[in-house]
Amino acid sequence: MKSNFITKNFVTLLIFAAILTSANPSQAAQLIIRAIECKSVSTGISAGVLNAIFQPLAAVSKVLISTALPGDLSEASKVIAEIPDVAQAIDSSGGGDPDDLYLSLSNQPKRDLAIWPARGQDYDIRKGQIVRPNLKLDFSNAIDVNFWEYDSGSGDDFLGRLSVNESEAGGVKTKIVYNPDEGNVYVVEYEVIGVAPTPQAVEQQWQQVIGCAKKIAAGGGKTWVLGCVGGGSGYQIFSRNGSNWDLVPGAAVDIAVESNGTPWVVNADGQIFQRSGNSWQLVPGCAKKIAAGSKVWVLGCDRNGSDGYQIFSWNGSGWDLIRGAVEDLAVDSKNIVWAVNGRGEIFRNINFRTSGDVVKRGDPWTLVPGCAKKIAVGGSKVWILGCASNGSSGYEIFSMNNSNWDLVPGAAVEIAVDASGNPWVVNAKGQIFRAP
Numbered sequence: 001m002k003s004n005f006i007t008k009n010f011v012t013l014l015i016f017a018a019i020l021t022s023a024n025p026s027q028a029a030q031l032i033i034r035a036i037e038c039k040s041v042s043t044g045i046s047a048g049v050l051n052a053i054f055q056p057l058a059a060v061s062k063v064l065i066s067t068a069l070p071g072d073l074s075e076a077s078k079v080i081a082e083i084p085d086v087a088q089a090i091d092s093s094g095g096g097d098p099d100d101l102y103l104s105l106s107n108q109p110k111r112d113l114a115i116w117p118a119r120g121q122d123y124d125i126r127k128g129q130i131v132r133p134n135l136k137l138d139f140s141n142a143i144d145v146n147f148w149e150y151d152s153g154s155g156d157d158f159l160g161r162l163s164v165n166e167s168e169a170g171g172v173k174t175k176i177v178y179n180p181d182e183g184n185v186y187v188v189e190y191e192v193i194g195v196a197p198t199p200q201a202v203e204q205q206w207q208q209v210i211g212c213a214k215k216i217a218a219g220g221g222k223t224w225v226l227g228c229v230g231g232g233s234g235y236q237i238f239s240r241n242g243s244n245w246d247l248v249p250g251a252a253v254d255i256a257v258e259s260n261g262t263p264w265v266v267n268a269d270g271q272i273f274q275r276s277g278n279s280w281q282l283v284p285g286c287a288k289k290i291a292a293g294s295k296v297w298v299l300g301c302d303r304n305g306s307d308g309y310q311i312f313s314w315n316g317s318g319w320d321l322i323r324g325a326v327e328d329l330a331v332d333s334k335n336i337v338w339a340v341n342g343r344g345e346i347f348r349n350i351n352f353r354t355s356g357d358v359v360k361r362g363d364p365w366t367l368v369p370g371c372a373k374k375i376a377v378g379g380s381k382v383w384i385l386g387c388a389s390n391g392s393s394g395y396e397i398f399s400m401n402n403s404n405w406d407l408v409p410g411a412a413v414e415i416a417v418d419a420s421g422n423p424w425v426v427n428a429k430g431q432i433f434r435a436p
Contacts, residue, residue, distance in 0.1 A: 028194075029166045031143055032367070033103075033116075033135040035189040037073050038125045039080070040093040042149055042157060042182040068173035073130065073189045076174035080187070090185060098124040099159065099184060100150040103135070109148050109156035122150040141166060147177050147186065159184045168192045193367055194403060202399075204408040205436050211238070211245055212430040215254055218378060218418040219292060220261025226252055228430045233267040250280050256292035259333040259419070266290050270301045285312070285319050293331030293377070297322075307341040322349075324365055332377040333419070344371040344387045370398070370405050378417030385415055393427040 069076050080090070100122040102114040116133050117123045125131060137143060147159035160177035169192040177186040212228035214235050225245070227236040234251040250273070252265035263275045270286040274296075287298035288309055299309035304325035311326060312319035326339040326347070337349040347365040372384035373395050382400040390396045390411035397412055398405040410433070412425035422435040 028138055028140050029169060030193050030369070031137045031139060031145070031164050032191045032193065033133050033137075033145065033162070033188060034172065034191060035073055035130055035132045036101075036125070037077075037130045037187040037189075038099065038101075038127055039090050039185040039187060040183060041096045041099045041125070041127050042159060042179075042184040043096055046183060068168055068175050070171060070173055072172050073174060073187055076176075076187050076189070093127070093183070096127070098126045098129075101125045101159070102148050102150060103133075104146050104148060105137075105144070107146065109158065111148075111150050111156065114148075115145075139164075139166075149182070149184075157182055160186065162188050162190070164190065164192060166192065169194060191367065193369060202406045202408060204397075204410065206410055206425075206433040207436040209424075209432040209434055211432050213238075213426045213432050214414070214430065215252075216414050216416045216424050216426050216432065217255045217257045217263065217292075218416040218424055219257030220259050221419060222257055222261040222263070223416070223418065223424060224255050224257055224263050225426075225432065226255055233269065234265075237265065239263070254287075254289050256290040256296070258292040258296065259294050262292075264290050264292055264296055266298070272298065283314075287312075289329065291329035291331045291337075294333050294335045295331060297329050297331055297337060299326065299329060307343065311339070322364075324349075328372075328374050330375045330377040330382075330417075333379075336377075338368075338375050338377055338382060339365070340372045340375050340384075344373065346370045346372050346375065346384065369403070372398075374413075374415055376415045376417045376423070378423075379419055379421030381417055381421030381423075383415055383417050383423050385412055393429065394425075397423075397425065399423070 069079055102111055102122040103116040104113045105115060106113045111122060112120050114121060116135050123131065142163065142165040145162040147161065149157040149159055151157060158179060159182055160179045162175060162177050172189060172191050174187055174189050177188055178184060211225065213225035214228055215226040217224050223240040225238050226234065227238055229236050231251055234253040237248040237250050237252055238245040239248055250265065252267050254266040255263060257263045265273050266287045266289065270288065272283040272285050272287050272290065273280040274283050285298065286301040288301055289299040291297045296314040298312050300312055302310050304310045307325040308327040309325060311322040311324050313322055326341045328340040330338045339347045339349065346368040348368050349364045370384065371387035373387060374385040376383050384398050385394065386396040386398055388396050393411035394413040395411060397408040397410050399408055410425065411427060413428050414426040416424045418424065424432065424434045426432055
């Protein structure tokens with residue numbers, strides 16, 4: 001971005017055609033099988049013992065069988081451990097050969113119909129082992145997922161069924177999958193979430209703002225960009241001054257603005273800086289990306305698996321490591337955090353909000369339907385750049401509408417939302433647009 005552009009004061013108003021619809025698509029649900037723990041492989045516990053343990057429970061209390069347990073695998077293990085006969089049977093069962101496990105939606109044993117681990121494949125799972133399929137299945141009303149053991153010499157063995165319905169939406173749950181005739185016991189951790197209907201396009205006007213940018217950030221009534229001219233430490237930094245841009249000394253590769261208007265930047269070396277007065281103050285730490293609202297968060301320089309980078313929150317003097325791994329972050333004025341991982345999954349974290357009740361139990365990250373490359377929040381609005389491209393200018397743009405996403409005309413590679421909930425975007429050509 002050349003500084004001489006600030007002397008120009010013209011703007012171009014781009015109005016995209018409105019596409020309105022009165023359609024109301026049906027709402028579906030999605031089953032996510034997060035983890036499977038093998039408590040006992042097939043032939044591990046005798047049919048008589050399993051029937052003696054589980055059938056009375058299922059008939060009398062329905063515990064573990066037809067009623068889901070709230071919580072993850074560790075929570076379910078606590079419940080199982082409190083039932084002496086169950087715990088004793090599992091402890092006394094031998095390790096044995098692993099089960100050649102596969103899952104399918106078919107009532108017929110056929111590995112070619114496997115939905116996990118893959119069509120025509122199975123997975124060797126041993127007693128005490130945990131696998132995390134993260135298998136996602138869209139369904140309406142109810143769904144049955146059948147567990148099978150592949151047998152190359154005879155017919156495949158039925159190991160039990162996970163039955164789930166839409167009413168189980170809300171939070172992570174666990175159920176037992178077992179078959180007394182085979183002697184296997186599995187604990188399945190899963191979640192049911194709503195799937196947003198097909199996004200509906202809505203009217204949106206975009207006003208082009210003079211300038212060229214690689215990154216954009218907004219907060220506290222202030223808008224900042226990283227320009228298109230770069231050097232060793234990053235790109236030029238500009239702050240918006242009315243209808244113009246002021247060049248600010250320094251260089252960065254990412255930028256964020258707190259709710260009070262204070263900007264933070266990260267340079268190409270991972271160094272973190274906070275603006276204080278008319279200068280940049282070095283803050284300890286190393287970051288790839290920065291986000292700010294009422295608090296400042298970063299993605300560290302170290303990856304945490306394939307889903308993204310380590311997550312840290314600024315406590316005023318240092319960085320607190322937060323569970324999870326993501327590729328993009330956004331923080332609102334209540335310190336509610338939104339994130340996108342390497343698979344495009346969208347998460348919301350309210351554990352660190354600055355007001356209201358704080359959720360303490362279980363995983364703080366809640367999966368939100370949708371797929372995104374970038375996410376931004378401001379005011380009470382959440383915006384994303386979707387996973388699908390919309391031409392050469394960038395990705396599709398969506399605004400959150402309750403639990404659904406509205407498709408907005410246009411395309412962008414970067415997005416920010418100001419305190420009023422109005423979006424700013426940058427497309428692949430470096431052009432800057434804002435909601436008028």
